[in-house]
Amino acid sequence: MELDKMDENDWKYHGEGNKSLVVSHSRTDLVYLPSGVTVYVFVFQTVEQAFRQIQNIVDFSSNVMSSLLGEKFVHSGEVVKLPLEFVRQLSIKVQHQRPAWRCDKVMDIYSGCALCLPNLTYPVLYQPTHTPPLCVEIKPKCGFLPSSKHVSKDIKTKVCRFCMHQLCKLLLTKPLHCSVLRNRQRMHFAIRQLIEEPQNNFKIFKGGQCIYSSKEGSDDSLDLNSLLHHLRPYFLHGNNRINSHMSSKAVLNDFIQVRETRGEGRSFCEASLFNKERTRHGSQGLPSDSVLFRILQTQMLDTQDIEGLYPLYRRVGQHLHDFPKERTHLQIDGLYDEAFLEKLQKCPAEDDGSVEYAAAKVHQYRIAMTAKDCSIMVALVPSNEEEDDDEGHKLSNVVPPAFSSLVSILDLDPKPFDSIPCQLRLDQKIVSFYLRNGSALPKGALQPLPAIFSAPEREDCTLLFHPV
Numbered sequence: 001m002e003l004d005k006m007d008e009n010d011w012k013y014h015g016e017g018n019k020s021l022v023v024s025h026s027r028t029d030l031v032y033l034p035s036g037v038t039v040y041v042f043v044f045q046t047v048e049q050a051f052r053q054i055q056n057i058v059d060f061s062s063n064v065m066s067s068l069l070g071e072k073f074v075h076s077g078e079v080v081k082l083p084l085e086f087v088r089q090l091s092i093k094v095q096h097q098r099p100a101w102r103c104d105k106v107m108d109i110y111s112g113c114a115l116c117l118p119n120l121t122y123p124v125l126y127q128p129t130h131t132p133p134l135c136v137e138i139k140p141k142c143g144f145l146p147s148s149k150h151v152s153k154d155i156k157t158k159v160c161r162f163c164m165h166q167l168c169k170l171l172l173t174k175p176l177h178c179s180v181l182r183n184r185q186r187m188h189f190a191i192r193q194l195i196e197e198p199q200n201n202f203k204i205f206k207g208g209q210c211i212y213s214s215k216e217g218s219d220d221s222l223d224l225n226s227l228l229h230h231l232r233p234y235f236l237h238g239n240n241r242i243n244s245h246m247s248s249k250a251v252l253n254d255f256i257q258v259r260e261t262r263g264e265g266r267s268f269c270e271a272s273l274f275n276k277e278r279t280r281h282g283s284q285g286l287p288s289d290s291v292l293f294r295i296l297q298t299q300m301l302d303t304q305d306i307e308g309l310y311p312l313y314r315r316v317g318q319h320l321h322d323f324p325k326e327r328t329h330l331q332i333d334g335l336y337d338e339a340f341l342e343k344l345q346k347c348p349a350e351d352d353g354s355v356e357y358a359a360a361k362v363h364q365y366r367i368a369m370t371a372k373d374c375s376i377m378v379a380l381v382p383s384n385e386e387e388d389d390d391e392g393h394k395l396s397n398v399v400p401p402a403f404s405s406l407v408s409i410l411d412l413d414p415k416p417f418d419s420i421p422c423q424l425r426l427d428q429k430i431v432s433f434y435l436r437n438g439s440a441l442p443k444g445a446l447q448p449l450p451a452i453f454s455a456p457e458r459e460d461c462t463l464l465f466h467p468v
């Protein structure tokens with residue numbers, strides 16, 4: 001990327017999260033572009049601080065998360081310093097495309113520091129002459145229930161945080177709030193909808209463009225029919241098992257097949273509508289080299305639960321209060337170098353009362369938090385149509401794979417040390433809210449899904465990707 005020749009007209013709004021806004025180069029067909037996406041962190045600070053903060057994200061991703069999740073899935077990127085005029089013009093250009101509910105955050109137009117990443121929706125193996133690649137993005141969230149002895153509320157060992165949090169979000173923050181609460185039937189319907197839609201943060205891209213977003217609700221997020229219109233052509237050629245009369249559900253089902261699996265020896269969420277189905281069909285272990293296995297293993301570094309972790313956080317906090325300079329030695333805000341991970345791996349299994357033990361446990365928890373909040377991108381590149389038509393295939397009756405896939409993990413930034421008290425408060429709020437309002441769940445929430453949602457179309461919220 002030639003930084004001195006950056007022109008905002010070449011870049012377009014791509015998406016955003018809680019902390020960053022992402023733009024992509026408008027000519028995504030230029031697969032030789034060294035970078036497709038730039039991320040801006042929304043924090044006003046000095047240039048040095050901004051640079052350090054983004055460098056921390058790169059280091060954490062490349063030295064910590066990449067080792068735990070697998071190098072092949074992680075693209076850490078690099079920090080770049082952009083011309084300020086380019087950033088200012090860009091912020092004006094993208095403002096109207098941003099979802100209104102994110103606009104309380106403003107883009108950092110003063111530091112010029114940004115994270116430069118490859119555009120993972122548009123893999124380099126794609127040949128521009130072919131059908132544009134599809135890409136699915138999901139946020140798997142936490143895949144296990146806590147079994148720590150520190151857990152004080154039994155409900156946490158039965159219902160996962162995601163399901164409890166969904167109820168909380170629905171009843172506290174959605175605009176339908178009042179009427180939903182007033183009308184029991186409507187509330188049941190809304191809650192069922194939420195539970196039946198486990199993939200919050202679900203996006204689909206075609207040729208690098210977002211064509212469906214379950215969350216953003218912006219103009220770019222087209223409705224399901226429009227999505228089907230985009231997807232149908234991908235399943236209509238070069239493959240005998242699919243015909244032009246496919247139902248909409250079958251198109252979607254063929255596009256992404258979702259299966260429930262459960263970690264060995266771990267209990268699972270009772271609020272999941274899929275449990276009975278899963279029990280009926282038996283569970284299937286995650287392959288140990290799969291992206292989901294790696295993510296689940298990393299999430300399980302949270303061995304104590306926030307309730308067990310908080311006293312350790314307090315121990316570190318007290319130590320830092322007495323010896324502020326120790327912050328650097330304990331690597332509270334980085335550096336996230338290789339030694340950081342080694343230290344954590346050498347952490348004793350039992351608490352020896354030391355601040356080092358407490359700090360290591362806090363860091364492990366922070367890593368687990370990152371793994372609970374990451375997203376998975378699965379880019380699907382249609383195979384060459386000419387190869388599909390090859391006479392040899394016809395004779396041997398072997399259908400070549402319709403897509404090659406590239407799986408990546410994104411959003412691997414470190415969660416701040418100081419966010420731990422907020423995590424505890426949030427956990428308490430979610431649990432007590434669920435205990436007070438969980439009875440509002442429709443009885444059917446714990447029952448198998450109605451036929452329209454039942455297996456094999458929808459089996460559960462833990463995922464396995466199958467070659468299509």
Ligand SMILES: O=P(O)(O)O[C@@H]1[C@@H](OP(=O)(O)O)[C@H](OP(=O)(O)O)[C@H](O)[C@H](OP(=O)(O)O)[C@H]1OP(=O)(O)O
Nearest residue numbers: 017018019139165200201369370372373415419426
């Ligand atoms: O707390 P959660 O589970 O709602 O997760 C938050 C995410 O919400 P969602 O995935 O939509 O439920 C939230 O995502 P959104 O902004 O809702 O898209 C952030 O990822 C947030 O992380 P951070 O505080 O920005 O580092 C996430 O917060 P933490 O991972 O720091 O808890």
Ligand SMILES: Nc1ncnc2c1ncn2[C@@H]1O[C@H](COP(=O)(O)OP(=O)(O)OP(=O)(O)O)[C@@H](O)[C@H]1O
Nearest residue numbers: 015016017018019020022037117118119120121411
């Ligand atoms: N390298 C990439 N290639 C393609 N799209 C990307 C890339 N990085 C981010 N995106 C898109 O931008 C969105 C926001 O990015 P990201 O999740 O990293 O932001 P965030 O502010 O850290 O999010 P969160 O709210 O989860 O903390 C993603 O959901 C994804 O759709």
